[in-house]
Amino acid sequence: MDDIEAIAKVLPPFPKVVLQLLDLLRDEQSSFEVLARLVRNDPVLSGNILGLANRIRRLHAQSDLTDPFAAASLIGFNHVRRIVINTGMNRFIGGGVGSAFFFHHSFAVAITTQEVAVLCDVSPDEAYIAGILHDVGQLCFHVLDERAFQEAYEQSFVDGRLNEREAAIFGVDHCQIGEKLAQYWNLPEDVLSAIRTHHDETSATSKLQAAVCIGETLARALDIPVSPKNRVTKVNAPALELLGLKLDSPEMLDCFGRCHARFLQGVGHV
Numbered sequence: 541m542d543d544i545e546a547i548a549k550v551l552p553p554f555p556k557v558v559l560q561l562l563d564l565l566r567d568e569q570s571s572f573e574v575l576a577r578l579v580r581n582d583p584v585l586s587g588n589i590l591g592l593a594n595r596i597r598r599l600h601a602q603s604d605l606t607d608p609f610a611a612a613s614l615i616g617f618n619h620v621r622r623i624v625i626n627t628g629m630n631r632f633i634g635g636g637v638g639s640a641f642f643f644h645h646s647f648a649v650a651i652t653t654q655e656v657a658v659l660c661d662v663s664p665d666e667a668y669i670a671g672i673l674h675d676v677g678q679l680c681f682h683v684l685d686e687r688a689f690q691e692a693y694e695q696s697f698v699d700g701r702l703n704e705r706e707a708a709i710f711g712v713d714h715c716q717i718g719e720k721l722a723q724y725w726n727l728p729e730d731v732l733s734a735i736r737t738h739h740d741e742t743s744a745t746s747k748l749q750a751a752v753c754i755g756e757t758l759a760r761a762l763d764i765p766v767s768p769k770n771r772v773t774k775v776n777a778p779a780l781e782l783l784g785l786k787l788d789s790p791e792m793l794d795c796f797g798r799c800h801a802r803f804l805q806g807v808g809h810v
Contacts, residue, residue, distance in 0.1 A: 677718025
């Protein structure tokens, strides 16, 4: 599977805004100005941001806003960034490959990874992006042979052995080809590692990678989105240890509730 460039060219264009966010995460003011310009030039982004801001204003019996920049200022930098990421990724995934379930699963893992990151001194923004990209390799298989991949995917409902079936058909699994695709896009090394090892149950290479591993596990344990494929047989103990987490701790129980609530609230707005 060496011709990743040819596969990448068949996929819809990768959303540049995600790459910009990765570059600008450490400069909030600069990032906000970039996002504000993007929002003003994009009717879908403007509509989503105005919609959220005006729902807040109506709760206080205030008149609706019409200026996207004012709306963005009201809802805050983090909400704006999340809307931009979700909109960009939804367009990317929805461009003729993938499915609503694929995006909802990616969205769920983005949420769970971010909530874990907040507890563990990991950048919540990098965690969200790594989470939403963790299964991006599956899109390559839709390009290469959609029917064969779908059959392998459905067969894995029985035993969870999707990676083995992918490797038998394509020579690589979605984690490996996903890493190659992310490398082609020049994503950061931590994100590459998280994509490559998000199903790893035995090791932790960085806090970000560990957060994605645990985020993937939580999304399946919480059954978000609902799927017969959601099962947890083992938890990555080294990842928990590196992050300093215990699954039965009060903070993690609160985390479970937040993840579930955020997913249910968010699926109607992405």
